[in-house]
Amino acid sequence: MQHETVQEYYGETLQGSSDLQTNACCTPDAIPDYLKKILGKIHDEVLSRYYGCGLVAPEALEGLKVLDLGSGSGRDVYALSALVGEDGFVTGVDMTDAQLDVARAHMDYHAEAFGYAKPNTAFVKGTIEDLGALGFEDNSFDLIVSNCVINLALDKEAVLSEAYRILKPGGEMYFSDVYADRRVPGSLREDPVLYGECLSGALYRNDFIALSKKVGFGDPRMVDTRVLTVENPQIEAKLGNIGFTSETWRLFKLNNLDANPEDYGQAVIYNGGLEHMAQVFVLDEDKQFEAGKCVPVCGNTARTLGQSRFAQYFDFIGTFCRHYGAFEPGAKTDAPRTQAATEPAAGGSCC
Structure with a gap:
């Protein structure tokens, strides 16, 4: 051809x-x-x-x-x-x-x-x-x-x-x-x-x-x-x-991605603000974020949201300091609400 x-x-x-x-x-x-x-x-x-x-x-x-x-x-x-x-x-x-x-x-x-x-x-x-x-x-x-x-x-x-x-x-x-x-x-x-x-x-x-x-x-x-x-x-x-x-x-186009979904005890909260997704933000077919709800996420999803134009619409909880193994959907985060990272998804390590 x-x-x-x-x-x-x-x-x-x-x-x-x-x-x-x-x-x-x-x-x-x-x-x-x-x-x-x-x-x-x-x-x-x-x-x-x-x-x-x-x-x-x-x-x-x-x-x-x-x-x-x-x-x-x-x-x-x-x-x-x-x-x-x-x-x-x-x-x-x-x-x-x-x-x-x-x-x-x-x-x-x-x-x-x-x-x-x-x-x-x-x-x-x-x-x-x-x-x-x-x-x-x-x-x-x-x-x-x-x-x-x-x-x-x-x-x-x-x-x-x-x-x-x-x-x-x-x-x-x-x-x-x-x-x-x-x-x-x-x-x-x-x-x-x-x-x-x-x-x-x-x-x-x-x-x-x-x-x-x-x-x-x-x-x-x-x-x-x-x-x-x-x-x-x-x-x-x-x-x-x-x-x-x-x-x-x-x-x-992101930095420091893992090869697989990994658990760092992180979570995100969608704050709304997108005109046509005011109540629920849809990232992909498996990941939807209801406004105001704290949702556990793997490291790659935290980086995707944190390094992209969508960062301004989210609060980020936790860092990459500690790894808890493979991320399991539905897992609970142990990061308290006050541990929001200043730069939530920019790097691969804080140590």
Whole structure:
């Protein structure tokens, strides 16, 4: 498979979402009302050329510098531009001229729609495997998003490695993509329709987790998952028994992570303050924090919250001075409420 094949599929073969032959890139209905209102302001042409998996929009985006990998017609870039505010900035990277032409044509339209004096967006042509060639420097972005695109990349490890390089310390990669329940045979990866439909380029989930850890993302966290149904007999016949899921993951650039969940007697309290998660903060599919409740956490979760943009919304109890063994979910912390660490998750030792 070559970049040119993917460019042709998304630039010429597909003219709109209705041309897709499977539901791998179809948007589920469960988009929050506040995001639906933003999407209602997106230009019709941009929406019609969108092929992603929902909308990748985590919390606490005000003022952030964001990069969208494989931005296509610009739908997510423009939605995120509303969420980061006039002081934030969102850059989209795509390699398909036809998609970039649509995105760039509506920059002023969206700035006006969101009440900005000038656009807070930019679109750059290039491949997501080589962001250095586009001039993106080390430690330069707060957040990287991607929407059903990484499966189309020819070198997934390069994509993840470059993302890690350009993220600021504590920054996050938050993205949706398609994954397979086994390694996809090489013969299927050469089929332009299977590849363009986000299927035969999908990583086996365990390989994705291993690659993420290899490049530096030591604690990958799944946010949600849904089973994909191809609903195309010809394509189903080619795929055989391979199963696919659409999943949202978050990868943080953090220091001093443990290889496994470890118990240091720590806990956190979510203080609320996030507009759309005022009562419960959802970190991933397994970890939710009710406002005001003291919750025991492993060292990696303490570091994730403490080193990221979410630190301001939490109180942290305990330090890394003493290790109690493997962290067991539901364990009780022995750290009293007054032992809140000044720098709760920055280092690996206090001794």
